[in-house]
Amino acid sequence: MRPAPKTYRLHIGIFGRRNAGKSSILNALAGQSVSIVSEVAGTTTDPVEKPMELLPLGPVQFIDTAGIDDTGALGTERIERTRQATERTDLAVIVVGDGHWTPFEQQLSDGFRQRQVPLVVVFNKSDLGDPSTEARQTLESAKQDFVNVSALKGTGIGALRQALLQTAPQDFVNRPGILTDLVPPGECAVLVVPIDKEAPKGRLIMPQVQSIRDLLDNDSFCLVTKERELRRTLDRLKVPPALVVTDSQAFLKVAADTPASIPLTSFSILFARFQGDLTEMVRGAMAIDTLKPGDSVLIAEACTHHPIGEDIGTVKIPRWLTQYVGGALKVEHTRGHDFPEDLSPYRLVIHCGACMWNRREMLSRLLQCRQAGVPLTNYGLTIAYSLGIFERALGPFPAALDVYRNTAHKPGARHP
Ligand SMILES: Nc1nc2c(ncn2[C@@H]2O[C@H](COP(=O)(O)OP(=O)(O)O)[C@@H](O)[C@H]2O)c(=O)[nH]1
Ligand code: SF4
Ligand SMILES: [Mg+2]
Structure with a gap:
């Protein structure tokens, strides 16, 4: 994967007094030592900039600053460097190591508020004690949320990730x-939309409409066809399309009718990427191979009322999985914003495309699953996987395809 350009990265500045544990928290988030942690106060003199893939947000740039409560000649220099860091901060983190909210933190926080920079407050060293009552009251009356963390013990880091995401x-x-990254301006996409008894009357569904709008915004264009007319549609084109996108349920026929030289994927897979994290959800689909009869699977739909008739989540996917696994699974369902706090009973979560949601909510679920060690995938990926056309469907996404190729076909893998 090409690294995102620096300017597109979310810049997360970490501020706080010396020895509050700023560098330790950064290390805990990174899961590796990128910052200098020292027993001696103020080791980090210059802000250390660290590009990182921060789950679940993606590419970010952390700015680990020196403590700016410093005095003396060297201190003045540090204060200036840190002040500059506040100016390129998109999201600020103030770390407090001793449980006290002093005028120093208040001043920093006022500065961010004035410039409308969102702020996360972290009380670190929760292994040594709780934040003071005064500190809590001050933050609560300012409606400023905070997270209790111990960078040393690794506790609260999940909650901190959630807070950063929120x-x-x-x-x-x-x-x-x-x-649009797959269909450059001036190029054509062919969208395959089956019109069967499950299609809503008189309209297209959200992922289809949003994809068409996306192409128009990008000065690309598209042809919309049913699966039956696909071959004829392709035959009429003088130049092959940049991409064919199909409804997952027509995957096999569309794959058969689309020449191998034309990239092919599904709306669901596009939405796994758009609303969630494709690579993570590809891993999730591959977890289907580890399922055994009797395992619990959670099927989650974002809408409380799904518009589709014969329900893909309640009927088709459970049926396919049962066939694939070779025995009945315990399938549970959740709808809307309800989601179990305790995910430990489940071996896999299969989510709808979340087309009606914002990405933040889907990423939050992904994070919750990751923290519980439960893989998550979506309907379309599940279908592509159980149909045995995963590789073709992931063709347009080299990074996700690599994950599949590097993990798949290990001894014991049951993939057809
Ligand atoms: N007990 C305890 N010590 C911590 C914790 N986090 C950091 N420290 C210690 O606090 C000291 C300062 O940490 P550091 O990350 O360098 O602080 P910074 O100056 O804010 O970057 C080091 O000795 C750390 O080991 C924590 O959660 N609990
Ligand atoms: S959000 Fe989920 S349940 Fe609702 S229409 Fe989209 S895919 Fe279906
Ligand atoms: Mg430091």
Whole structure:
């Protein structure tokens, strides 16, 4: 994967007094030593900039600053460097190591508020004690949320990730487009939309409409066809399309009718990427191979009322999985914003495309699953996987395809 350009990265500045544990927290988030942690106060003199893939947000740039409560000649220099860091911060983290909210933190926080920079407050060293009552009251009356963390013990890091996700500016959470990176301006996509008894009357569904709009915004164009007319549609084109996108349920026929030289994927897979994290959800689909009869699987739909008639989540996917696994699974369902807090009973979560949701909510679920060690995938990926056309469907996404190729076909894998 090409690294995202620096300017597109969310810049997360970490501020706080010396020895609050700023560098330790960064290390805990990274799961590796990228920052200098020292027993001696103020080891980090210059802000250390560290590009990182921060789950679940994606590419970010951390700025680990020196403590700015410093005095003396060297201190003045540090204060200036840190002040500069506040100016390129998109999301600020103030770390408190001793449980006290002092005028120093208040001043920092006021500065961020004035410039409308979102702020996450972290009380670190929770292994040594709780934040003071005064500190809590001050933050609560300012409606400023905070997270209790112990970088040393690794506790609260999950909650901190959630807080960063919830607080990150909208522009950084949303992906720029659904498929326009795959269909350059002036190029054509063919969208395959089966019109069967399950299609809603008189309209197209959200992922189809949003994809068409995305292509128009990008000065690309598209042809919309049913699966039966696909071959004829392709025959009429002088130049092959840049991409064919199909409804997952017509995958096999569409794969058979689309020449191998034309990239092919499904709306669901586009939405796994647009609303969630494709690579993570590819791993999730591959977890189907580890399922055994009797295992519990959670099927989650974002809408409380799904518009489709014969329900893919309640009937078709459970049936396919049962066939694939070779015995009945315990399938549970959840709808809307309800989601079990305790995911430990489940071996896999299969989610709908979440087309009606914002990405933040889907990423939050992905994070919750990751923290519980439960893989998550979506309907379309499940279908592609159980039909045995995963590789073809992931063709347009080299990074996700690599994950599959590097993990699949290990001894014991049951893939057809
Ligand atoms: N007990 C305890 N010590 C911590 C914790 N986090 C960091 N420390 C210690 O606090 C000291 C300062 O940590 P450091 O990350 O360098 O702080 P910074 O100056 O804010 O970057 C080091 O000795 C760390 O080991 C924690 O959660 N609990
Ligand atoms: S959000 Fe989920 S349940 Fe609702 S229409 Fe989209 S895919 Fe279906
Ligand atoms: Mg430090």
